[in-house]
Amino acid sequence: MLSQDSLRSYEARCTQESPPACRRYCPFDLDGRSLMRLVAQGDIAAARTLLLRHLPLPHLLSQICDHPCEEACLRRDYGGSLAIRDMARFCLAYPVPEKRTLPLPPKRHAMAILGSGLTALTAAWDLAGKNYPVTLFAEGNVDDLLKSHPLWQSQDVRDALAKDLAKLLQKQIEVRPLAAKPDLAELSSAFDAILIDAYALGDRLTLPGASDIDQETLLWHDSICVAGWLSTSPTGHSYLLPSQAASQGRIAAQSMERLAQGLSLTAERKKDQAPLHTDPGKVALAARIEPSAATYSLEEAQAEAKRCLDCQCLRCVRACSYLQQYQGYPRLYARQIHNNATIVKGLHQANALINGCTLCGQCAELCPEHFSMADLCLAAREDMVAAKRMPARAHEFALEDMQNACENAVFLPDQDVSKPSWVFFPGCQLAAERPSQVLELYDILRTQLNGGPLPGVALAITCCGMPAHWAGQKALFSKHMERLRAHLEELGRPKLMTACASCLAAFTEALPDYPLCSVWEVLDTLDISALQSSAKARSDLPKTFSLHDPCTASHNPAWQKAVRSLIQKTGASFCEPEHSGTTTSCCGYGGLVACAQPDTADGLARQRIAELTEPALASCIICRDRFARLGKACWHILDLLLPKEGMSGECLGSGLSEHRTRRAKLRREVLARMGKEEGYPEEGIALAISPELLDDLERRHILRNDLTEAVAFAEAHQTYFLNSENGHRLGSFRPRNVTFWVEYSLDEHGFVLHAAWCHRMIVPGSGGRPANEVIDEQQALQKDAANVGGAQ
Amino acid sequence: MTMAPNYAPDEGSWLCAHCKEPLQQLKVPVFYLGSAFDVLLPRCPKCGMTFVPKSLAEGKMLEVETLLEDK
Numbered sequence: 059m060l061s062q063d064s065l066r067s068y069e070a071r072c073t074q075e076s077p078p079a080c081r082r083y084c085p086f087d088l089d090g091r092s093l094m095r096l097v098a099q100g101d102i103a104a105a106r107t108l109l110l111r112h113l114p115l116p117h118l119l120s121q122i123c124d125h126p127c128e129e130a131c132l133r134r135d136y137g138g139s140l141a142i143r144d145m146a147r148f149c150l151a152y153p154v155p156e157k158r159t160l161p162l163p164p165k166r167h168a169m170a171i172l173g174s175g176l177t178a179l180t181a182a183w184d185l186a187g188k189n190y191p192v193t194l195f196a197e198g199n200v201d202d203l204l205k206s207h208p209l210w211q212s213q214d215v216r217d218a219l220a221k222d223l224a225k226l227l228q229k230q231i232e233v234r235p236l237a238a239k240p241d242l243a244e245l246s247s248a249f250d251a252i253l254i255d256a257y258a259l260g261d262r263l264t265l266p267g268a269s270d271i272d273q274e275t276l277l278w279h280d281s282i283c284v285a286g287w288l289s290t291s292p293t294g295h296s297y298l299l300p301s302q303a304a305s306q307g308r309i310a311a312q313s314m315e316r317l318a319q320g321l322s323l324t325a326e327r328k329k330d331q332a333p334l335h336t337d338p339g340k341v342a343l344a345a346r347i348e349p350s351a352a353t354y355s356l357e358e359a360q361a362e363a364k365r366c367l368d369c370q371c372l373r374c375v376r377a378c379s380y381l382q383q384y385q386g387y388p389r390l391y392a393r394q395i396h397n398n399a400t401i402v403k404g405l406h407q408a409n410a411l412i413n414g415c416t417l418c419g420q421c422a423e424l425c426p427e428h429f430s431m432a433d434l435c436l437a438a439r440e441d442m443v444a445a446k447r448m449p450a451r452a453h454e455f456a457l458e459d460m461q462n463a464c465e466n467a468v469f470l471p472d473q474d475v476s477k478p479s480w481v482f483f484p485g486c487q488l489a490a491e492r493p494s495q496v497l498e499l500y501d502i503l504r505t506q507l508n509g510g511p512l513p514g515v516a517l518a519i520t521c522c523g524m525p526a527h528w529a530g531q532k533a534l535f536s537k538h539m540e541r542l543r544a545h546l547e548e549l550g551r552p553k554l555m556t557a558c559a560s561c562l563a564a565f566t567e568a569l570p571d572y573p574l575c576s577v578w579e580v581l582d583t584l585d586i587s588a589l590q591s592s593a594k595a596r597s598d599l600p601k602t603f604s605l606h607d608p609c610t611a612s613h614n615p616a617w618q619k620a621v622r623s624l625i626q627k628t629g630a631s632f633c634e635p636e637h638s639g640t641t642t643s644c645c646g647y648g649g650l651v652a653c654a655q656p657d658t659a660d661g662l663a664r665q666r667i668a669e670l671t672e673p674a675l676a677s678c679i680i681c682r683d684r685f686a687r688l689g690k691a692c693w694h695i696l697d698l699l700l701p702k703e704g705m706s707g708e709c710l711g712s713g714l715s716e717h718r719t720r721r722a723k724l725r726r727e728v729l730a731r732m733g734k735e736e737g738y739p740e741e742g743i744a745l746a747i748s749p750e751l752l753d754d755l756e757r758r759h760i761l762r763n764d765l766t767e768a769v770a771f772a773e774a775h776q777t778y779f780l781n782s783e784n785g786h787r788l789g790s791f792r793p794r795n796v797t798f799w800v801e802y803s804l805d806e807h808g809f810v811l812h813a814a815w816c817h818r819m820i821v822p823g824s825g826g827r828p829a830n831e832v833i834d835e836q837q838a839l840q841k842d843a844a845n846v847g848g849a850q
Numbered sequence: 851m852t853m854a855p856n857y858a859p860d861e862g863s864w865l866c867a868h869c870k871e872p873l874q875q876l877k878v879p880v881f882y883l884g885s886a887f888d889v890l891l892p893r894c895p896k897c898g899m900t901f902v903p904k905s906l907a908e909g910k911m912l913e914v915e916t917l918l919e920d921k
Contacts, residue, residue: 406920449919779873779901781862788864788901799902817907818915820881823893823900829878830898836881843884 059441060434065396068434071427072389076334078369079130080142085305086119088112090127090142094366097145097359103154109146114183114304115176115226117218120146122300132338132367138346140366148354162189164230167318170195170245172236173255176300177286180307181253183222185314186229193249195236197258214352238262246280251314253307254278255286257298275323276310283317285310335426336369374421374429377637379661380414380651381421381431388421388429395438406447412438413452414658416648417528418609423641435649439530450795451818453529455759456653459714460525463490464538466721467520468728469545472504475514477550480507482577485558486521488679490717493724495696499557499577502700506584516549518542519724522561523568524610528650539568546572555580559611559678560648576611578620578677578695586627586699598706603632603693604670606685607642608678615639621677621695628698635669643669645681652684656757663688673707683711713753715762742766743773744808751811760798760814767791768800769809771826786812792825799824856890857906864901866894873901883918 060068076082080090088109096105113119123143131139169185171178174196186192227233239262245252256265266278268287278284285306288296316323347362349355354362374388375381384391391411398408415435422430442448463486472478482503484496496519504515523538546554553573556562565574605625611617618639625632637643643666646652646659667674667690674692676682685692691707712720726736745766747755752762772778772789779788790799797820801813820836823829854877865872873892878900880889892901902911 404921405917409920449916451915451919776868777899778867779864779899780867781864783862786862787867790902797902799904799907801904813904815902815904815907817902817911818882819911821891821900821902822878822880823898824902828898829900833879836879836886840881840884840886 097363170249173258178255184311250318416644418644463521478514479512603675
């Protein structure tokens with residue numbers, strides 16, 4: 059199970075919740091992005107509340123701040139940074155009713171602030187705002203504060219300061235005259251914490267320089283903080299940087315609170331958060347809007363606010379419709395997946411999230427921090443399987459298909475070479491969909507390789523076990539792989555070449571020390587002149603293809619290179635889609651999503667199809683069939699190398715039921731080459747099913763064989779219902795964890811299927827067994843479970 | 851009088867082909883993942899053969915199955 063530590067490490071990798079650049083560079087943590095969003099929406103009152111929550115001396119700072127936020131704004135290179143300071147000034151001047159705030163309970167710790175510079179006033183603002191009794195030791199009276207600083211010379215600035223001071227003086231604050239030589243010992247005994255404004259008191263006290271003080275706390279000694287030094291330019295010129303001076307006031311105020319309360323000065327103070335990764339992408343230029351008067355009009359402010367790029371990371375989310383489906387981003391998903399494993403009672407609501415990931419790894423490639431939803435979801439699936447919490451519905455059907463491929467497995471040694479150098483592993487999906495091309499390719503490989511230095515090509519047709527790996531069935535996957543390893547060792551450990559990227563990925567995962575490559579790499583080194591230039595001569599092929607890399611080959615540059623080289627050799631031309639190579643997108647089959655969540659899988663396929671501007675060309679048969687099924691013309695690379703009459707990119711795949719028939723047929727053909735004969739399975743009853751109905755039923759995991767079995771059972775045992783209105787019969791059969799229902803009729807040619815459905819729930823009196831028998835069995839099981847539960 | 855949910859055939863007039871009896875809405879316990887519920891379904895009053903309508907299998911039944919699987 060995902061530990062708290064690894065959860066945090068996952069969360070830290072996703073920066074979507076990190077502050078945007080403007081907020082990160084603001085010493086007062088003001089989120090310019092939210093400010094702009096609120097102004098653009100016309101909610102100026104909320105924008106103002108946001109400003110007042112973050113800015114000390116808001117009127118003054120909105121006049122004099124040197125706005126480091128604007129320096130950091132990503133709009134800077136696209137028409138100029140957002141006018142965040144001008145926007146703050148607009149919001150503060152905009153006539154909205156002042157919100158009444160509830161007074162905070164008075165604090166008892168007495169705070170002394172020596173000086174009246176910007177640092178001192180900021181600290182006073184923050185402390186008085188929290189209702190600490192603050193004593194401000196200043197030169198002259200309050201009115202003199204307005205005149206005592208060189209920055210306060212302009213009338214606008216003086217007016218702004220006057221507004222802030224008026225507000226400040228409503229709080230628990232007392233202004234006392236500053237002594238010529240303040241007695242720090244005496245002050246220390248009278249106050250819980252003291253701040254000395256270095257700018258204002260530098261000539262009265264011997265104070266440490268900025269470099270002598272820890273800038274994180276600004277503590278000088280005991281309970282005395284010093285802050286407010288002038289900044290120095292590279293040429294040695296001293297100047298007051300308002301953002302820095304005010305920021306030091308805020309830091310000092312926080313330290314004074316901690317000093318007064320006897321808390322740690324450093325604990326939980328530094329925010330260790332990675333910066334928000336923002337890729338502005340293609341941004342249209344839009345010039346900064348300057349206010350036509352002293353401040354913006356509402357229209358001007360809204361127009362300016364709408365220039366905000368609304369910085370987000372979401373690189374992975376934008377590319378993946380699965381990540382969009384749950385309206386979040388990986389950081390949130392990691393938390394949901396963690397919670398899913400730890401809840402004791404209630405629904406495991408993240409099961410769908412966990413089983414909806416294709417494990418393609420595109421997110422990790424697009425993410426600057428390499429956050430991998432694939433790693434997270436696969437580990438969660440393995441945990442669910444181990445804890446017996448994985449819903450059987452999710453992957454049972456795919457695992458049954460794997461079982462079928464294994465039952466039809468066949469290993470053909472090279473007929474001429476006793477110890478083959480190679481074994482060709484086409485993959486169970488390609489073998490089921492294109493059996494004749496597979497055998498043709500095998501013969502080409504043998505002809506070409508047997509004359510060379512590495513002769514002998516065996517043929518292995520079976521499943522690689524990837525469905526078990528994707529389903530989180532670790533034990534099943536490793537058992538299957540061990541069996542395959544034993545077969546390969548028996549053949550003399552020949553180099554394995556696969557035509558399926560998933561098989562190659564499965565072997566790389568489970569047998570990392572076994573010699574592996576793709577069949578495309580081998581073909582690329584052979585003389586295939588007979589196949590070359592054939593594509594150019596063909597009028598049935600598109601001028602240009604959009605090349606789609608299978609996601610399981612995204613980390614296999616050799617596969618990608620060989621496929622491109624072979625296509626070029628056939629004379630066909632192709633272009634690369636936006637996501638290609640390492641960042642290629644999944645067709646929706648990966649991670650068994652097409653089985654667990656067909657709608658999610660189709661969403662992913664449609665998103666990918668939208669990126670493929672030309673007719674597509676794939677080197678994976680599953681991708682090809684899925685695209686073609688959704689109306690996107692897609693060719694397989696074998697259609698260029700070994701064209702078949704009538705085969706085009708528009709042709710639909712043969713379907714899951716037909717795959718099973720073809721696998722059995724291919725096995726018989728291969729066995730015949732070995733001189734072995736295998737009897738044909740008994741012919742089932744003839745049941746006519748329209749292709750559209752079968753396609754719809756296969757999508758719901760009901761195969762032709764299930765349907766014929768159900769009809770045969772109902773007919774053999776006369777256990778069906780009869781519709782007296784139209785003569786339709788309705789039978790049911792439960793061969794495994796699913797009850798299949800078939801509504802059919804009988805005509806002169808045989809049975810005709812009208813509808814079918816299935817359910818997993820056990821309904822006594824259906825599925826072919828007597829009701830009482832099922833009820834007794836289920837009640838006994840429940841009793842046993844209750845006894846086990848009680849004993850525990 | 852039972853409070854169990856009641857599901858009739860979606861359409862048609864059905865009878866048990868074996869017993870030649872018209873179906874009646876009768877109570878039957880259904881089971882899934884350690885839970886049991888009483889439901890009124892069309893059944894043959896003689897042999898007890900039970901009919902699960904398509905709308906039930908693909909609607910409420912699927913919903914409950916998924917809910918129990920995620921529990």
